[in-house]
Amino acid sequence: xxxxxxxxxxxxxxxxxxxxxxxxxxxxxxxxxxxxxxxxxxxxxxxxxxxxxxxxxxxxxxxxxxxxxxxxxxxxxxxxxxxxxxxxxxxxxxxxxxxxxxxxxxxxxxxxxxxxxxxxxxxxxxxxxxxxxxxxxxxxxxxxxxxxxxxxxxxxxxxxxxxxxxxxxxxxxxxxxxxxxxxxxxxxxxxxxxxxxxxxxxxxxxxxxxxxxxxxxxxxxxxxxxxxxxxxxxxxxxxxxxxxxxxxxxxxxxxxxxxxxxxxxxxxxxxxxxxxxxxxxxxxxxxxxxxxxxxxxxxxxxxxxxxxxxxxxxxxxxxxxxxxxxxxxxxxxxxxxxxxxxxxxxxxxxxxxxxxxxxxxxxxxxxxxxxxxxxxxxxxxxxxxxxxxxxxxxxxxxxxxxxxxxxxxxxxxxxxxxxxxxxxxxxxxxxxxxxxxxxxxxxxxxxxxxxxxxxxxxxx
Numbered sequence: 001x002x003x004x005x006x007x008x009x010x011x012x013x014x015x016x017x018x019x020x021x022x023x024x025x026x027x028x029x030x031x032x033x034x035x036x037x038x039x040x041x042x043x044x045x046x047x048x049x050x051x052x053x054x055x056x057x058x059x060x061x062x063x064x065x066x067x068x069x070x071x072x073x074x075x076x077x078x079x080x081x082x083x084x085x086x087x088x089x090x091x092x093x094x095x096x097x098x099x100x101x102x103x104x105x106x107x108x109x110x111x112x113x114x115x116x117x118x119x120x121x122x123x124x125x126x127x128x129x130x131x132x133x134x135x136x137x138x139x140x141x142x143x144x145x146x147x148x149x150x151x152x153x154x155x156x157x158x159x160x161x162x163x164x165x166x167x168x169x170x171x172x173x174x175x176x177x178x179x180x181x182x183x184x185x186x187x188x189x190x191x192x193x194x195x196x197x198x199x200x201x202x203x204x205x206x207x208x209x210x211x212x213x214x215x216x217x218x219x220x221x222x223x224x225x226x227x228x229x230x231x232x233x234x235x236x237x238x239x240x241x242x243x244x245x246x247x248x249x250x251x252x253x254x255x256x257x258x259x260x261x262x263x264x265x266x267x268x269x270x271x272x273x274x275x276x277x278x279x280x281x282x283x284x285x286x287x288x289x290x291x292x293x294x295x296x297x298x299x300x301x302x303x304x305x306x307x308x309x310x311x312x313x314x315x316x317x318x319x320x321x322x323x324x325x326x327x328x329x330x331x332x333x334x335x336x337x338x339x340x341x342x343x344x345x346x347x348x349x350x351x352x353x354x355x356x357x358x359x360x361x362x363x364x365x366x367x368x369x370x371x372x373x374x375x376x377x378x379x380x381x382x383x384x385x386x387x388x389x390x391x392x393x394x395x396x397x398x399x400x401x402x403x404x405x406x407x408x409x410x411x412x413x414x415x416x417x418x419x420x421x422x423x424x425x426x427x428x429x430x431x432x433x434x435x436x437x438x439x440x441x442x443x444x445x446x447x448x449x450x451x452x453x454x455x456x457x458x459x460x
Contacts, residue, residue, distance in 0.1 A: 144299040
């Protein structure tokens with residue numbers, strides 16, 4: 001051992017000693033998660049941002065001490081768990097933020113321990129082969145040909161615009177007022193013209209307005225439709241939009257980051273009729289797929305268009321290596337270093353099957369309908385509309401927008417419930433997105449009671 005070299009080095013997660021080194025650390029993590037959950041005592045920590053920041057700072061102490069703290073793992077995992085919004089709590093329903101399946105999370109541990117990077121085959125032999133098969137299978141489930149793994153809907157939407165621009169030598173985005181904010185931002189990032197935004201009355205793209213826009217605008221055009229809006233979980237009239245795109249020679253992208261999970265359900269997949277007509281489709285399995293973040297995909301109908309992403313770096317995909325049969329991975333993503341997010345997805349698909357994932361989807365959709373019925377039958381509340389997927393919008397009857405906003409923030413500050421907010425038809429609504437299949441009817445009743453009590457407790 002050379003002078004100055006540490007007498008003992010910290011263990012690695014992989015290699016022959018990796019499993020033995022991880023086993024006691026997993027016990028530490030699991031104990032700290034349980035203790036943090038008990039300390040939190042609800043869907044999120046009470047006290048608001050300042051209180052949470054203070055507790056985290058107290059646990060963290062010196063970020064980079066001269067001498068390491070052997071209890072750092074326990075301390076910081078505990079602090080994170082105690083200070084987290086827990087998507088597995090049935091009262092945590094604000095966002096498209098799902099509770100991950102245990103089997104997917106366990107697979108993600110293996111991915112972290114092995115740490116392959118999908119920028120060259122010699123870093124990720126099995127992971128690259130797994131990704132090639134699983135992405136094609138998921139794309140075909142949506143009626144397309146192939147798919148790229150992404151970090152989520154934002155990256156997928158940006159890639160969809162990039163592929164459209166490269167395929168047509170420029171393109172102009174046409175989308176509804178209900179489109180995800182990442183679409184106009186992607187147009188800006190890619191130097192495209194300002195998007196043409198058409199009306200979306202009652203939250204869905206208006207085909208008549210789209211027809212008028214497509215008739216008036218010069219091409220090439222890219223229409224972006226939505227299957228599962230962020231605000232209300234609504235689905236645009238996809239078959240009609242697809243027909244208009246065909247008639248006007250426009251390219252079609254469908255953002256199904258939320259609604260794509262309906263593909264697993266025999267009961268609900270017909271709501272995605274028209275998806276197969278798209279040139280590109282955004283999917284997000286860290287929504288209705290119960291994956292740890294990130295688990296996004298962009299499905300494509302024309303795999304040859306992916307050549308637009310091709311890059312050459314001799315140390316990663318030299319011509320002679322490619323000619324000798326080593327797969328070239330640089331055209332599968334705009335990123336270079338890339339973790340094998342496909343493993344957790346593949347494990348989930350195989351472990352649960354279509355019927356298992358379909359049952360989870362059916363369960364959360366059914367719970368959302370039950371919650372909507374509960375609201376509709378309660379004289380103290382107003383329901384926006386029957387849920388299309390698993391998002392329910394509601395508000396206390398006779399309340400103004402300031403009251404709605406204050407009720408939401410009070411529940412957050414007290415750590416009692418995590419509700420989202422959405423503005424539709426010029427009014428502010430509370431938003432509950434049911435993504436936890438373990439949610440019970442009693443949980444929904446309790447959530448409504450908490451909102452009722454919070455409103456009554458306001459002054460005046």
